[in-house]
Amino acid sequence: MKILFLFLDGIGLGENNAEINPFARANMPYLESLLGGRKLLKESASSEGESAALFSVDPRLGVSGAPQSATGQAVLLTGINIPAEIGYHYGPKPNPEVAQxxxxxxxxxxxxxxxxxxxxxxxYPPRYFEGIDSGKRLYSAIPLALTNAGLPLFTHEDYFAGKALSADFTGQGWHEFLNFPEAPIFETEEAGKRLADLARQYDFSFFEYWASDYAGHKQDMGSAVRQMERFDSVLKGLLEHWDSRDLVLLTSDHGNMEDLSTRKHTEADVPLLLFGEKSIRDEFGKDIHDLTGIAPAIEKGLGIRN
Known part of the structure; x- marks a missing residue:
């Protein structure tokens, strides 16, 4: 079985309140069709459709305070309750205690x-690597874990060659913010299809989307709604070109964007969305109650669990 991990930074399961929660306001017909007409809200967990299931997962892990990015992402990648071991949630970038x-x-x-x-x-664009090499930028938890495993981060050349995808899925940001006028741009469904094509080349693949957390900190309802509506189209392109005998999982490290009444992270549960055949979803999700359950389930699904 192949597994694709879609990581959406800073999305929790919030209340059905369109004044503060973009998930209550956004038009996401494809995802809602998979969940029996339900939106991505606290009240919708747990729910199941023919090819998708939604669960509620605890990111707090028994440690006081709002969950943070570095520890939350590290837990997702290791299955270890790192906040409990070090005594606190930490972020956004790993400190030495988390990095170990x-x-x-x-x-x-x-x-x-x-x-x-x-x-x-x-x-990743050239200026990202320049920042890392100069010491002006630190790796966040996900690229640090990747490089520590001896795997390369993909570059702009990989993007141009069709070997990687833009962090915004479509590539529009390479034009608007990175000054790459020749960079490829894709419609949202086509970006989802390309994501499926790329993920099929690996046993385990990961895609990180961070703009959701940014919109939450900015309390930007318009951006948040647009992001989720575009993502719904990306998801459609992805799953329509995905083998249902393989698994796509989507989750987050902490809440944020689901409550735009605050700039801060929330203590809300985060969603765990599973896409694939029911037997595969049932087996994968049966022991997951908090963030520590996800990495062991991935390892078991890949046949590498010790």
Missing amino acids: YLDGKTVFAKTVQAGKTAALLNA
């Missing part, structure tokens, strides 16, 4: 050690 867990203990590392293939499907 991201070397040899992650799904990326274990997949490589088992002789299987893995990739982070995002393409």
Whole structure:
């Protein structure tokens, strides 16, 4: 079985309140059709359709305070309750206490050690690498885990060659913010199809979408709604070109965008969306109650669980 992990930063399961929750306002007909007409809300978990299921997952992990990016992402990649071990939630970038867990203990590392293939499907622009090389930028948890596993981050050349995807799915950001006028741009459904094509090349693949967390911190309802409506179209393109005998999972590290009444992270549960045949979804999700259950389920699905 192949597994694609869609990581949407900073999305929780919120209330059915269109004043503060873009998920209550956004028009997402494709996802809603998979969930029996339900929106991505707290009240919709747990729900199941023919090819999709939604669960509610605890990111708090028994530690006081709002969950944070570095620890939350590290837990997703390791299955270890890192906030409990170090005594606090931490973010946005890993400090040394968090970073130690991201070397040899992650799904990326274990997949490589088992002789299987893995990739982070995002393409990074030249100025990202310049920032890392100069010390002005630190790796966040996901690229740190990848590089610690000996896997490469994809570059703009990989994006141009069709080997990776833009962080905004379509590539529009390469034109508007990165000054690459020759960069490819895709319609949303086509971007989803390309994501499926890329993910099929690996046993385990990961895609990181961070703009959702940014919209939450900015309390930008318009941006949040547009993002989720575009994502619904990406998801349609992805799943219509995906083998249902393989698994797509979507989850997050903490709540944020589901409550735009605050700039801060929330303590809301996060969604776990599973796409694939029912027997595969049932087996994958049966022991997941909080963020620590996801990495072990991935390892078991890949046949690399110790």
